[in-house]
Amino acid sequence: MDPIDMMVTDYNCEYLGLSRLCLMESAGKSLAEEVGKIAVYTFSKPVKVVIFTGSGGNGGDGFVAARYLLNRGYEVDIYMLKDNIRSEQSRINLEILENMKPRLSRLNIYNLKTLDDINSCEVAKTSDSEFIIVDGLLGTGIKGKLQTNIKRAIEVINDSKGIKISVDVPSGMDPLNGEVSDLAVVPDYTISFHKIKTGVRNAEEEVVGGLVTADIGIPFEAEYFVNYGDFLRLKNRDSTSHKGNNGRLLIVGGSGDYSGAPAIAGMAAIGTGCDLVYVAAPFNAAQAIKSTSPDLIVKSLDGDKLSLSHLDEILELSDKVDAVLIGPGAGIDDETSKLLNVLVTKIKKPIVLDADSLKQVELSLIKNRDDMILTPHIFEFKSFFNVSNDLKLDIDSYDFKKVDENITEFQQISRQIKASVIVKGQYDLILSGTKFRINKSGNSGMTVGGTGDALAGIAAGLLSQGLSSFDSACLAAFVNGVAGDVAFDEKGNGFSATDLVSHIGSVIKNGLC
16 A cells, blocks of 8 residues: 555544544554464563654554553563654554553663664663564655664564564665665564555565464545545645646636636636646637736737637647646537547646546547546446436435445446546546545535536646545545535625635645645
8 A cells, every 4th residue: 555545544533534644543453453362472571562663653563562561471672763753643542651650560761862772772682582663763764864873673573583573664664665775673563554565565575574464443435525634635836936837727627608618717726826827728718717816927828719720729728737628618519519529638747637628528539548537427437438228426325235236337447548537526436447535525505607617626736736636536526525515605605616615725724735
């Protein structure tokens, strides 16, 4: 499992009502159980357990494990290399151990603040082999050079003769690819929680030892429901970045009858943090869009509808951007259809197809594009994939069989293409190959016109900022729904798509806090 996926899942457990403190308790208990099994298997008796901790969550797992090990008759030493513990859950569990005074159990806590402290610790000096070391130093790993004291602690661990157990990832190893930039613990066992990290699974056995996966009670739903944890996927903006460094988007749409759709999509994209949004639209629509907002850079195209005569102008604009949204307000027309089908073959940038483009673009032209997002409601989905039965998106149920069969049916259909597909409904279903997620944000007021255009704009804005098509699609559905929920709280069912769009920036800001 990708480390960021695990972090997202942990955070999303909170929104099912399962706190991260509960997860740490479960992880620590599981760690203690596995340490106990290894001790009995190796030594046939309780032995001293030495737990190395850092500032992250894996140290907290060690603090919890210490309590369970003490209750089983083990002597436990904790070696803390960091006292500025970042994880709130870890701090709480350290405080529990510190509150155990007068000490009635065989627990010692040492702060190894200097190299001398590390060099003089019992593990560094003993030649004994009848003890277990738990490596909870760096949690999900680190890239680049290690801090001097951390590096020395890893050397001490590796040089010791005791049994070595790493929590989740051997400290010093990149959890994504298994690479070691500087130095890493070489454990006899690595104990992972919920799922094994990608880098650990792909690494050779001699650098990770025996692999153990412990179930800590994370429900499947925490992985598959989109929620605030998904904001962890957004990249931090570089403080030295310049205009255009954080996403440039082109929107192709608009027609004689429809100018609001591309404007709403454009403003939604700006709400995501996209730096520059260009809109290419026929003349009358372009004039209306210009009057809607001075924040959009509008390219006026001759005529009252999109046609092949605009191809070169649009392709020139597409060269300047990071992603393209095609379809909002484009209208249905033979000339427009020809243009849209040529655009999806000529433009090599990531693309979002929405609204009228879904009614006109040929499936065969995009089936191998994995950098695309489609945003259909159920009727557009059935039309695009040529589904003739009475298919419905119906997953608001406690009936596992019903939900499973419904999702499977949508997966079988959408797998005709490699793109990510957001099927809009009471609960949105986001699909990509064998992957799927469910978004539950949003409300009945979002049947108002324009909310779909906002969704497409959010998805395209995120896509332009470097997120994958699937991650962009998932987060876009959630952000759109939460912004709609905020608008509903203010105005009830009387809110407009413009009201929704006005909240996108604050929704993302709050999600990043």
